[in-house]
Amino acid sequence: DGGITQSPKYLFRKEGQNVTLSCEQNLNHDAMYWYRQDPGQGLRLIYYSQIVNDFQKGDIAEGYSVSREKKESFPLTVTSAQKNPTAFYLCASRRSNTGELFFGEGSRLTVL
Amino acid sequence: GESVGLHLPTLSVQEGDNSIINCAYSNSASDYFIWYKQESGKGPQFIIDIRSNMDKRQGQRVTVLLNKTVKHLSLQIAATQPGDSAVYFCAETGWGTGGFKTIFGAGTRLFVKA
Numbered sequence: 001d002g003g004i005t006q007s008p009k010y011l012f013r014k015e016g017q018n019v020t021l022s023c024e025q026n027l028n029h030d031a032m033y034w035y036r037q038d039p040g041q042g043l044r045l046i047y048y049s050q051i052v053n054d055f056q057k058g059d060i061a062e063g064y065s066v067s068r069e070k071k072e073s074f075p076l077t078v079t080s081a082q083k084n085p086t087a088f089y090l091c092a093s094r095r096s097n098t099g100e101l102f103f104g105e106g107s108r109l110t111v112l
Numbered sequence: 113g114e115s116v117g118l119h120l121p122t123l124s125v126q127e128g129d130n131s132i133i134n135c136a137y138s139n140s141a142s143d144y145f146i147w148y149k150q151e152s153g154k155g156p157q158f159i160i161d162i163r164s165n166m167d168k169r170q171g172q173r174v175t176v177l178l179n180k181t182v183k184h185l186s187l188q189i190a191a192t193q194p195g196d197s198a199v200y201f202c203a204e205t206g207w208g209t210g211g212f213k214t215i216f217g218a219g220t221r222l223f224v225k226a
Contacts, residue, residue, distance in 0.1 A: 004155075031212060040120060042201055043156070043216040056210040090155050094212065099144035099205030101214055103155030 002027050006091050006104035013078075013085070013111050021076045021107045023091035031094040032074040033101065036060060036087045043090060049074055078109060086111045120199060124223040131189040133220045135202030138183065142204035145178055146214070147187045150199045159187070159200075189222075197224045 007022045025032065031050050035043040045058030049068040063082025068074055078085045088108050092101040125131045137145065143164055148156035162169045162176045162185075169176050175188040185202050202217040 033214070035216075042218045045213065045215065048211065048213065050211040058213070092155070094214075098161065099146055099203075099212070099214060100158050100161060101146075101148075101156075101203075103157070106153070106155050 004091055004093060004102055004104035006089075006107050008107060009105065011107060011109050013109060015111055016080045018077055018079050019085075019109065021078070021089055021091075021109070023074045023076065023104060024072055025074075025093045025102075026072060027093055027095075027102060028071070029093035029102070030071070030096060032068070033092045033094065034058075034064075034066065034074070034076045035090045035092065037090060037106075038087050046076065046089075085109055120219050120221045122221045122223060124225060125192050127192060127194060127224055127226050129192055131187075131192045131196070131222060131224075133187045133189075133200050133222065135185040135187075135217045135220075136183055137185060137202065137204045137217070139204055139206065139215070140180065140183065141206055141208075143206040144204075145176070145185050146203045146205060147174075147176060147185075148201045148203060148216075149196075150201065150219075152198075156201060192222075192224050194224045194226055197222055 005024045013019045033048040034046040044060050047066040049055040065077045090106045092103045146161040147159040150156040160171045160176050173190045177186045199219045199221050201219045203214050205214045
């Protein structure tokens with residue numbers, strides 16, 4: 001099946017630790033995106049990448065980092081600098097000729 | 113599953129009735145406007161889109177209306193079913209500094225009463 005795979009689905013982290021969320025796609029899409037979702041709010045853009053080896057900050061990039069070494073993969077690292085990291089994280093890729101995003105099932109991060 | 117959007121605006125409709133979900137957008141230069149449906153604990157799924165040069169588009173049981181004069185978007189769901197219960201997001205997309213971005217609205221939770 002073609003799609004977006006995020007892992008892990010649930011993750012617990014102690015304060016001060018970095019954690020990396022995985023996102024893999026086999027849709028052959030060039031562009032990939034990371035969003036954060038909090039209760040009562042919509043999706044906020046963290047980072048995005050239009051092509052391999054290139055990425056841009058979104059609206060809430062502070063405390064996060066990404067890499068795009070392969071077309072299929074766009075991992076997100078939540079660093080200890082992120083003050084309130086507990087949230088639901090969503091990865092997506094975009095069909096090139098439209099704006100349609102294809103989302104993974106999400107990763108829920110809880111900081112203990 | 114986990115719930116999202118605990119404090120979102122809520123629309124409650126009776127099964128079989130029509131639903132109308134509204135959205136205001138901000139960027140008049142956006143190319144596409146898209147509606148997504150998000151069920152509890154899952155990622156959003158595409159429902160329907162409309163290009164900025166159109167004012168209406170119909171799909172199966174859904175219609176999207178675009179009013180560029182007042183920057184307003186609406187999603188109409190005909191004969192609403194219990195399976196339509198979810199959070200609905202509008203999104204505006206287009207090229208800007210740094211590339212192609214999609215910005216989401218706050219969302220509306222739809223409850224369908226059987």
